[in-house]
Amino acid sequence: MFDQKTLELLVSSFPKILEYGLKVTLPLAAIAFMLSTVIAVLVAMVQYANTPVLRQICRVYIWIIRGTPLLVQLMVAFYGLPLLGIRANPFVMAVVVFSINEGAYSAETMRAAMEAVPAGQLEAGYCVGMNYMQIMWHIILPQAFRTAFPSLFNALISMVKDTSLASSITVVEMFTRTKQIAGQSYNYLPLYIEVALVYLIFCTVLTFIQKKGEKILGSYGVRK
Amino acid sequence: MALLEVKNIQKAFGENGVLKGIDLTVEKGDVVSVLGPSGSGKTTLLRCINFLEKADGGSLSFEGKEYDLSRITKAEIADIRKKTGFVFQNYNLFANKTVLGNVTLGLTSARKVAKAEAESKAKEVLAKVGMAEFADYYPSQLSGGQQQRVAIARALATDPSILYFDEPTSALDPQLTAEVLEVMRELAREGMTMIVVTHEISFAKEVSTHVMFMADGNVVEEGTALEFFENPRMDRTREFLRLTSN
């Protein structure tokens, strides 16, 4: 299987695959992850504050997103949005779907992390004269982020791998690019193993960053 | 004119009437001890006065302004809270902030005081409670007594007109209790106005100007500390003092 020709193919295609990893896969995951975190914080805050109506809307959002497959969500957006007159290029559409999808999961993570902050600290914040948003910003969210960081980062790592699903809506990301190269050479397996290794490298680096990040964030004087 | 006057404050949790129409008057410089058996509503009273719990009825006048407790607005609550301080039984320090951060936050965030000014104020109140050297520690690195002294500094930093204490030493062992009580004694000497819910009878005897004794959501007896401890009028008070003094 790994004859001279295959080796040459692997060597020559490596930069091409990596290029799409760096140019498409990672940016897609990174942008979607940031947006999903914004969504998650907003949705978690609505639920934490128990805001009527908005809270119900958030529950429905979480219910639908967590109850349907990501692949199906991508398809529905791809074929559905144009019918509503919304034209977006597939990359943008993928960013939107991934953000909305991950937002629903991370919202639950954030909510649990916010609820883990003892309520007494909220009361103490009121007693020193702070208002709700000031308490959120200075007390609750920083602690919640610290708690949620490992889970959120795991979600990012999963998302890097899940971006391969974007190929289903014509986004040429790292996996699609690999498929194209494989199709031209009729030499599938070695190239799929190669792209698997690139995903592995990405995720290994991210895991390393995750560990470092946890150290930097520290735990407010608690030695672990 | 009284600094704080609470009239006919009422609170029920469902069917359970916890405050059944309590009156309380606090003049500037008073140290009022609130005594009473467990479950009598002492914590609920303090929490209602500082709006951590919504009272069902009654009125409150603070620094000359009168408020209807069942109809008080968020803005009015915020105004009153800017001039009061609260010390909790279990400290409730902000876990993500250092000692200095805990003490300055009420100034920098809620009152938009410049950081440098807030920090110099914080150092002043931390010195007062004997915690100046611990400015860079996190709450988790401190003993209970140290945490409570920081909590007192946090409450003092904003120059409140009155401080509320809810059993500030009941989570502490005797030695740590002593260091916290010493700080409170000093505040009393300086003329700080305080309402102190406490089980420390000897401390109440020594420091308070007035005492209020509650049971089952009612005031059983109140008076100056001297009257209350030397000449209690009610049987229930005498019984309570007898049980708690040995």
Ligand SMILES: Nc1ncnc2c1ncn2[C@@H]1O[C@H](COP(=O)(O)OP(=O)(O)OP(=O)(O)O)[C@@H](O)[C@H]1O
């Ligand atoms: N959030 C709440 N929900 C329901 N009931 C409550 C709540 N808080 C207090 N209670 C009830 O109100 C009554 C008075 O409680 P409170 O904590 O004010 O008493 P306390 O005098 O402070 O007692 P202790 O000396 O034990 O601290 C108790 O019967 C308690 O069960």
Ligand SMILES: [Mg+2]
């Ligand atoms: Mg209590």
